[in-house]
Amino acid sequence: MKTSKIVFFGTPDFALAALEALQRAFTVAAVVTQPDKPAGRGKKLKPPPVKIRALALNIPVWQPESVRGSEFAARLAALEPDFLVTAAYGKLLPRSVLAVPRLAALNIHASLLPAYRGAAPIQRAVINGEKETGVTIMEMDEGMDTGAILLQEAVPIADEDTAGTVHDKLSALGARLIVEAIRAVIDGTAVRRRQDDSQASYAPPIRREEARIDWCAETSVVHNLVRGMNPWPGAYTERDGERLKIWEGRPAAGGGKPCGLVLEAAPDGILVATGDGAYRITKLQAPGRNILTAAAYLRGNPLPAGTVLGKREEGERGK
Numbered sequence: 001m002k003t004s005k006i007v008f009f010g011t012p013d014f015a016l017a018a019l020e021a022l023q024r025a026f027t028v029a030a031v032v033t034q035p036d037k038p039a040g041r042g043k044k045l046k047p048p049p050v051k052i053r054a055l056a057l058n059i060p061v062w063q064p065e066s067v068r069g070s071e072f073a074a075r076l077a078a079l080e081p082d083f084l085v086t087a088a089y090g091k092l093l094p095r096s097v098l099a100v101p102r103l104a105a106l107n108i109h110a111s112l113l114p115a116y117r118g119a120a121p122i123q124r125a126v127i128n129g130e131k132e133t134g135v136t137i138m139e140m141d142e143g144m145d146t147g148a149i150l151l152q153e154a155v156p157i158a159d160e161d162t163a164g165t166v167h168d169k170l171s172a173l174g175a176r177l178i179v180e181a182i183r184a185v186i187d188g189t190a191v192r193r194r195q196d197d198s199q200a201s202y203a204p205p206i207r208r209e210e211a212r213i214d215w216c217a218e219t220s221v222v223h224n225l226v227r228g229m230n231p232w233p234g235a236y237t238e239r240d241g242e243r244l245k246i247w248e249g250r251p252a253a254g255g256g257k258p259c260g261l262v263l264e265a266a267p268d269g270i271l272v273a274t275g276d277g278a279y280r281i282t283k284l285q286a287p288g289r290n291i292l293t294a295a296a297y298l299r300g301n302p303l304p305a306g307t308v309l310g311k312r313e314e315g316e317r318g319k
Helices: 013-025 049-056 070-077 121-127 163-187 219-228 294-300
Strands: 005-010 027-032 037-039 044-046 083-087 104-109 132-139 149-156 235-239 242-252 262-266 269-273 278-285
Touching (some): 005 049, 013 027, 013 049, 013 083, 027 049, 104 163, 121 163, 121 219, 219 278, 242 269, 262 294, 269 294
Parallel strands (some): 083 104
Antiparallel strands (some): 269 278
């Protein structure tokens, strides 16, 4: 099986397990990833996780600013790859690139397509309260996650799962399925199934402002937002103009008005009124500080019952 030659396109942590699995099972001739980007306070250039792992595996790394020119397609064709594989690369590949591999251009997508096409399928599924998601191996076309499905496998989303824990499950599953899919293509046993576009839904990139908690929402909506914004960017609320990130909590009995009212501040959590009940915050973070349990936070930051969390917009007052 080592004879099949693959060019791998990927950028973040999600792609690492697939890269390693492909390198074990086949030959990864090159890795294409995004250019290094400025990060942190010093704005130093930071390499993508896939670049770091590829170099550790002694795989050549390409970081083109664009994959749309004829020069890139020609460079790719010179490798004579059997497959192209993408996993959260971050750019759509043009027809000139998709036509290069001898056998197939495949994508690992972290949803059960045609549901959640787009950039943030894991977070959107958790935020929307889905009870399951999964991984789809699809043959790429020029659309956004619109190609024919080769393999698909579902994974349950537990009530305590976060976007981070689901990410790790799907990353491992994607690594297994992409190897299976490639072997099926090689053996001639792969079955391609067209997507039903009428059933499609979309997962646009997460915007930071979406992470703000609306305490007037149902408790389940608050809980799903906290889970779906963990580990990035972190759901948040405000206390006296200071932004608090809420990393963990659970629905709880209770209630009160207005929304955002602190009903109780106890070592086992900070109980806050929601639109239909209450939510108990168990882990949170003040600006520039570490993530703390509610008990540790309250030792240095008393939070009296009756405090109201969140911005009070015009029209929200008294709710």
